[in-house]
Amino acid sequence: MAYNLKDVIVNTESRFTPGHRMCAGCGAPPVARMVLRAVNPEDHVVVANATGCMEVSTCIYPYTAWTDSYIHTAFENAAATCSGAEAAYKSMKRQGKLPKNKTTKFITFGGDGGTYDIGIQSLSGAMERGHDMTYVCYDNGAYMNTGIQRSSATPHFADTTTSPAGKVIPGKMQRRKDLTEIMASHHLPYVAQTLAMLNFSDLYEKARKAIYTEGPTFLNVLAPCPRGWGYPTEDLMTINKLAADTCYWPLYEVVDGKYKITYKPAKKLPVEEFLRPQKRFKHMFKPGNEWMIEEFQKEVDERWNQLLELEAMSNK
């Protein structure tokens, strides 16, 4: 896949336009913009969006930030809604009711609440049915739109408004769900985990593969939230880089069952480098709470080693 990312950005018009009301320093808009940049300029897109920050900030009547066709219906059903639109496309194309020479791609965006939790049934169903669509989860690790409540994507020990770090219970006491693995277990032709770093190349390349692989594909993209995570807005890209360099958020893809880690940090940093700049983990650095950081590190290491093994095994 030879391309020049700079050319892509300079020469293609953004399909996700400025003027939306997402927060400064939010990780989600760059994800939407970059994923849509991966679509061939001549192709049309139907975007389905779950209720959440992205939806309430980008499509407020009578305005829209989306230059493609866009549909939002509810919180838990973006995948099912998209699957219906895709079924319509298939049917109408077959019957000659749509222009022959025009391609429409189907892309769904949902936050972690709408994907890991309330939307997992709808997502699982749509993926299993084999619709030709790409589901993009922008994972900011909590229900940010309603004011930072814990989700099953919230990391262990994080302080949220429904898993507050209190005197007795120090934050969220459960580990996060590994949705990317759940999606890999659906035996989809393409599943990947990524984030916006390395000049967006990892995100761009995976988005292109996902969108132009026939069948159901899934992207899990880390999307930091300055309000929920507690970092200065200008540090978005630093936080992303730390997530990858500590292996908290491994970048990898699963192509027809074969694992490939797409970024192996030259020097794997201790996870506290990722935790320290974020207010939601502040209590973990209090004297006496060292065990929390140790446990967190253990979880990250376990997952990273498991991925290395999966990569080795699946490529034998």
Next chain:
Amino acid sequence: MGIRERLSGNEAAATAMKQINPDVVAAFPITPSTEIPQYFSTFVANGTVDTEFVAVESEHSAMSACVGAEAAGARAMTATSANGLSFMWEMIYIASSLRLPIVMSLVNRAVSGPLNIHCDHSDAMGVRDSGWIMLFSETNQEAYDNLIMAHRIAENKDVLLPLMVCQDGFITSHSIENIELIEDDKVKEFVGTYKPEHYLLNDKEPISIGPMDVQAYLFEHKHEQAEAMRNTKKVILEVAKDFEKMTGRKYELFEKYKTEDADIVVVCMNSTAGTSKVVVDKLREQGIKAGLLKVRVFRPFPVDEIAEALGNAKAIAVLDKADSLNGAGGALFTDVTSAMYVNKKQVPTVSYIYGIGGRDTTEKEIDSVYADLQEIVKDGRVENPYRYLGLKEEK
């Protein structure tokens, strides 16, 4: 001149769907409507229809997929019952607010709990304020005919609302009756091609559907929905006229069965109307002026027409196959009495909750209702307007 057949209500609904040949059907199995997607997926598997069948993982996704498909520019249909409709509830409102003329076959069944798979109308009554057009069907023939007329009504530019055709679970859905089908080509011509004005798959006019609609706009948008529902009545009658030209079968907002000179009138919906007609005939033989008003169009509710039709009665009984559990009668009772009050018609009226959870309703019971009405006519007094019919008495 039509095709004589013998079909169950579910077969009749599936046959109508086959002839309509929608672009997308998304459905999930639930008793007693399961047979509809079953039959339909056979049509798909055998290439009898052009439809993309989406075998979803839940009813919530069935309605979500219908919304996605219809918004994309397709004609989308589904079928469900009871808890299936309850599970769709959120999307039922979204379908109508997005003005998507989806058509659903609702095979009426009791909503849990406790679990019961038999007929009552609690499922339909749960969505009576959702902005869907609701047609009720006494027989398999009516379930079929209502579906054939559905798209012409729902897709009309002055309407653009989703529509559900109700029939009684098991009582009609699983009973085989004689039916007159319309020839395939005639149905095709009658239903016509769906030409949406704005749709997702029109790459020349990308649109955003389902925005965040704040205080400055939502009220007006809901009002537009209400206006569309008001427009629907006229369209239903126009479509019925064309349908009558094609088939000779006449449909109105409701059926007046010997109500013209009736002193005592029963109001009900779906299959109970059939039983009631037998009772009315017997009473008429005895010289008792009994009548029946069978509501076909429940949403929009024909307030003025119903008040007009019932205005000269001396006593009315409204039969609800669902309890509103509000201590004040069923939903149909409330609508009928409200229509009468607004139109200044003062007729003693009683509510009967009946047939809950598939409890049989016999001629004898309907006869007892007319007997009660005769008592009321005698002195014009109603002791207890909130009654139950067919309830086992405590011993």
